[in-house]
Structure formats: structure tokens, C-alpha cells
Amino acid sequence: MINATKWFVLAMLVAAGCLPALAGVTVSATDAETNVFSEGNFETLTAGGTLKGWDVPHPSWLEKVGGRIEVMSEDGTNHFVRVSSTDAKQIVRIGKDLPVQPEWKKLKCSIRIRASNLKLGEPTWAAAKSHFINVDEKGEKLKGTQWYAAGVVADTDGWVEKTVVIEVSPEAKAVRVWPGLYCATGTMDFDDIRIVPLE
Numbered sequence: 001m002i003n004a005t006k007w008f009v010l011a012m013l014v015a016a017g018c019l020p021a022l023a024g025v026t027v028s029a030t031d032a033e034t035n036v037f038s039e040g041n042f043e044t045l046t047a048g049g050t051l052k053g054w055d056v057p058h059p060s061w062l063e064k065v066g067g068r069i070e071v072m073s074e075d076g077t078n079h080f081v082r083v084s085s086t087d088a089k090q091i092v093r094i095g096k097d098l099p100v101q102p103e104w105k106k107l108k109c110s111i112r113i114r115a116s117n118l119k120l121g122e123p124t125w126a127a128a129k130s131h132f133i134n135v136d137e138k139g140e141k142l143k144g145t146q147w148y149a150a151g152v153v154a155d156t157d158g159w160v161e162k163t164v165v166i167e168v169s170p171e172a173k174a175v176r177v178w179p180g181l182y183c184a185t186g187t188m189d190f191d192d193i194r195i196v197p198l199e
């Protein structure tokens, strides 16, 4: 048991700056702290282990088009999303809007992807990718803004990270994060979607 005198001495040391007020808590300016999209690591799930806070297509639609969206785990801890599609005419994806902060001008958006059995459909934009686009208050893409995307068009050898830097429109209310299979069949795993303000 620590007596009153010792508590007093400890309190004085903290007040004098000799001891950190929260011992063992070290805060440093790491890259991890600048990520503003915490939902992108898929470690916050529902009690049933399904996606939380993401727009997910209705199961009946997925069944109709032969698509699947599942939360998987590896190494006993890490979770990622697996999207598969059997119809190269469909877009099988999940979505989430990140509200834009007024000071954001450019964002570095990245995603880890693992693709297998990928076969692209006809559109030139077919891919296993995530879009990162400027949307208005109705969730519609702002006119004149780009279809920014990061992804792959062929199978990968394990996990790869893809990055795109996007410009935030002054009129944008949110950035839509839209990962999935765009007119491509096969399987796409993805994880660690990160968004870092650059300026």
C-alpha cells in the first residue's frame, strides 16, 4: 500500500514534468494516426461477424447475379473482405461515404488487394479495384470530377498495395469508397483501405 507521503511525492514529480502523467502511454506522430478511414481495416464487425457500417448489396440480388461478399479471417486475427463474381456484366461491391473535412485538398487513398482467377469483362474500366470519388449531399458523383480508382486487372502474387492520390472537390460532401469486382469474374480479397490527407 502506498502511503500519503509517497502519493504526494509522485504527484509533485508529475507536476514538475519528471514523470509522464500517463505512464506507458507514448503518443508519437506516426503515419497510422493520419489515417482518417478507420473502417477500412474490417476489424469492427457486427456481433455476427458481418460488415458494420458499409453498404452491402441485398443477399437476394447477390444470389441472382452469382456474387458473394464475405468477411474472412487469416492468422486467427486479421479480417478481410472476399468478393467473388461469376458474371462479368455485374459490379459486385460494397460502399461507404467518408464525410469531407473543409481543410482536405488531396487524399492519398490505398488498398491491399489479392486477386485470383480474375477474368475481365468488356468495359475498358473492368477491374478488381476500389473507387474513391467525390460525391454530393445526395451521394451522387460530382460533375467534372474524376473516377479515381486503385486496383488490379490481373491476378496478383499474394497481397499487393495499390494507391491513388485524389483531389477533393470544394463542393464534395463526402468521398465514396467503393471496393469490389467491376465487370470481372473471379475472387478479390481486400483489406486496409487507408485514406491520408496530404494537404
Ligand SMILES: [Ca+2]
Pocket: 041, 042, 043, 078, 079, 080, 191, 192
Ligand atoms: Ca483487417
